[in-house]
Amino acid sequence: MLNYLRNLFRGFSAIFYKETVHMRRDSMAMMLALVVPIVEMVILGAAIDTNIRQVNTVVYDQSGVMDVAQEGSSASRDLINHFINSDTFKVYKYVHSDRELNEELVAGRAHVGIKIPLDFDRKLLRGETAQVMVIVDGSDSSTAGTAVNVAGAIGLDQSLQLVLARGINLGQPIEIRPKVMFNPDSRSPNFFLPGLIAVLMLMITVMLTAFSVVREKERGTLEQLMVTPVRPLGLMLGKIMPYFFMGLGEMMILLGFMRVVFRVPVHGSVVLLVALTSIYLFVNLAIGMLISVRAGTQAEAMQSSFSIMLPSIFLSGYIFPRETMPVIFHAMSNFVPATYMINIFRGIILRGAGFQELWLDGLILAVMGIGVLLLAARKFERMVV
Amino acid sequence: MTALVTSGNNPAPANASNLAICAQKLTRKFGDFTAVDQASMTVERGEVFGFLGPNGSGKTTMIKMLTGILPITSGDATVAGIDVRKDPEGVRQRIGYMSQRFSLYDDLTVAENLRFYGRIYGLRGTTLDEKIQQTIERNALQPYLDRLAARLSGGWKQRLALGCSMLHDPSIMFLDEPTAGIDPVARRKLWDLLFDLSGHGITFFVTTHYMDEAERCSHLAYIYYGQIIADGTPDQLRDLPEASPAGTRRFEIDAPQVTSALRTARELPYLKSATIFGRSIHALVEENVTQQDIDRDLRARGVQPQEIRPLTATLEDVFVELTYKKQAKEASRA
Known part of the structure; x- marks a missing residue:
């Protein structure tokens, strides 16, 4: 049984090692990925501050x-x-x-x-x-x-x-x-920032993994990987995890900024926040992976990312409240991970919600993440390089 | 199977334990298109097996089936004693693969590339370190350990790629056009290395476009639009009756201004085909024609041949003839 599991993820640690080296080598892009969301948050946050x-x-x-x-x-x-x-x-x-x-x-x-x-x-x-x-x-x-x-x-x-x-x-x-x-659902700046973090995390994480497989397709290294005993799940998790830790770090920084610079108090448990956030990051990275496996070129991966991200942002309730959406869009928003994350963020940070109120959101995200990853692994197995 | 031309020296896989690769009626279809059509071949352990064929003829598809990347539509394949269909991962653990693109990670150093490929084959700890050290020594990579793979020249890239793909001591190596785009010295060195390694019992399955490389192989097969139309040692292939069609013989004609001489030679009624090799003409003529006949008839047309000598068929001649035959057969069927 243990051996079976180990076999299922064969190659994980090798890929993990390689990806962290890629990250170190490409430190410029990584810095950009880390810094841009912070700058965006400062700009948007500051704009709110002067308006009041x-x-x-x-x-x-x-x-x-x-x-x-x-x-x-x-x-x-x-x-x-x-x-x-x-x-x-x-x-x-x-x-x-x-x-x-x-x-x-x-x-x-x-x-x-x-x-x-x-x-x-x-x-x-x-x-x-x-x-x-x-x-x-x-x-x-x-x-x-x-x-x-x-x-x-x-x-x-x-x-x-x-x-x-x-x-x-x-x-x-x-x-x-x-x-x-004009807008019966009045929202305060405190409402704005937690949602913003969810959206920023969505953008960087999906993009990071969206390129990872397709880049190897273009370079020809995937062909080489295919003749090694690496298994699809080992490959995907090995690629996801370094970005997962990076995303988690970025998340902490953004939360810190929100709390210290913009003085948005966190009413609920930070531990719960981090735990649920981890699931959300995982879902996004898996979505990026699926995009990457399906795409033939990096340009295609880029387009797919945007076609996933932009509707996610609009449907998630970040900008327009879900309650006022037409029935169809409301139904669609149920399939957007950011919807649950924004609910979790606002719940914990603003309303002081706990596990009792939010476990279902967390569970849905976890199911989404595993489902998407398995889908990507299946797609990968059938892929002909 | 239709019209498979073989050397006849291709025993049925009775002694399967001595076979590195055994493919039987291997077929791969992509929709209506048949990329590989009932291809059978056997490669013995320690052989340097040359796999030739034009682009798009099914070479890569064949490699992908044998390495377990591409599902087999029908037929059977055993590689390193393992059924590819049943245990593709087991096969991959025992084989190495190097493509013409030298699939290295450009942004990883030489040492990092070695470490990564070692780990992906499940090597750990001291075993990994030993294997890496061994590869470094064997390929003289020591001075370049901290250099990014992107900065290596073609020949060094090829050495590193070969080293990476052999870290796990594979018993069979698949090399897909390993010498495409590298300099002659590196090319020569690679072949010397291949023979050295094959002496240690490693089997090489090499695809190439170079005829001189084909001549060096101990065993050759030629695939044409999904069908293997020739299989044997270089000598056996040269002696194939199909290569020198019945009632013909070959001559090499040295003449000044070889291009215009070729044009003139093609006017000769008994000439079947002719082509230029360097500064001479290779001509296929009717059997009863002699050197004197050709000399006389060329001079009568204003060409002064310097020397005319009989010629045995080159491998290229063989493949050209076999291809023409195949095409003619296809055409007559259509």
């Missing part, structure tokens, strides 16, 4: 007297000042109708609209809850998330101050009612 300050904001203040030179009432001016001082909002314009307010948002000039009702002052004075509507442009998910959170905090803060100033009160004086326009 000085968001263009338009105000429609119905309170106060229309013919006074100043806008709104003293209480509403106080609230607006709070918004301005938070540094998150930049009030650039006051408007005087719902239509104008809407126009600013639709045109994209404003990402946030603050609407203070006619009875804002009166309600505050009576000790009733005064509602302020904050309309957020959800098409920019990172802005939307921050705007909603900060507006809510300002409302609470202001209420707290009012309560403290007046003593006992029955209700919350100011209630901020956020309304996200």
Whole structure:
């Protein structure tokens, strides 16, 4: 039995050795593969960071007297000042109708609209809850998330101050009612980065192995390997594993960047994250291997990689939420490994999900990985060089 | 099997233990196309077996079947005493293979290439080190150990490739056009090495296009569009009646301006065929024609032959004649 297994993977260690030498020799390409995702993450991450300050904001203040030179009432001016001082909002314009307010948002000039009702002052004075509507442009998910959170905090803060100033009160004086326009599924930057890591890992791992077999086909060395006793599984695993360790290292670096530079807290278990990530890496490397076995030339392998990667990115829910996809695409997204990985990432990092919630995703990925690898091995065995 | 021309000195595989390779009615089809058609051959241990044939005639397909890479459509093959169909991996453990492309890893050094090929054949630890050292010494590779394979010249690449493919002490070596594109000195050295190794009992199965290499082989077979049409020692092949068709004889004619002389010679009514070799003409003529006849008739047409001498058929002549015969047969069938 043991001998049978050993025979099944014959040649593994030799191929493993050879591939690590290839990696050392081609250190430039390896460095690029390692560094590019980090640079992409920094650029994309930094872009998010700058967006959540000085968001263009338009105000429609119905309170106060229309013919006074100043806008709104003293209480509403106080609230607006709070918004301005938070540094998150930049009030650039006051408007005087719902239509104008809407126009600013639709045109994209404003990402946030603050609407203070006619009875804002009166309600505050009576000790009733005064509602302020904050309309957020959800098409920019990172802005939307921050705007909603900060507006809510300002409302609470202001209420707290009012309560403290007046003593006992029955209700919350100011209630901020956020309304996200254009994109009901508001996502914060924390939502963005974990998905980004899954996508970046997908891109580098698939590409790395996609070339590995077809390159030997072109060079003629595969012909030589075919007359050795190496077995398909030994060959494929021997080629996959060095890249697997490299991918795992890269993953750690990206996670570190996410945590330290972009301050995205990880709510769940890091060990579970690494374990599930390993399975995901394995699936991607196996997919690359299948591409490589099928392809006749390196150019063909490149095209196949892209035709797998791009739909994966769109279907995975990284950009468009899966829930809003048409039924067909939703069904297709079930066959995309990144779908499960993004769920795992968001689950562990954001929601603090554990093994209980995520074991099925991990199992599906493992089944996918083994299935794809066996398929590639079968294809390889039937391949005529 | 139709029209197989053999030397007759091709005993049935009774003494199978002494055979390195035994193929019986080996056939490979790709869809409707038959790449190898019921090819039978036997190669004894220690032979240097030359396998010849034009490009696309099935040489490589034959090698791939014998090495267990390509499934056999029908027929049987035993290599190194193992049934290729039953245990292709067992066969691969006992054979070595070197292609004309010298399949080395360009971005690995000489030492790394040796280490890799040793390990893929399951060599480990001290055995591996010893084998590598032995190969380095045998091929004088010591000065190049840390050089990338890409930086080696053709001859050295060939030595390294041969060394890599022989690390595991194979009993049979398959060499697919091993001398394509290397210089004459390296070519000569390789053949000396092959004979040296064959003296130690290693069997060589060599494909080549060079006729002078074919002459050196102890056993030859010629494959033409999937069928083996000749099989025997070089001498046996030269003596084949098909090579020198009945009622003909060969002459070598030395003449100045050999090209125009050839044109003139082709006007002679009794000339069957003629071709140029260097600065002379090889002519196949009717049996009753003498040197004097040719000399007289050429001079009458303004060509002054310097010397005319009888000629035995070269291997090239043999293969050309056999190919013509085969083509004529195919044509008449169609």
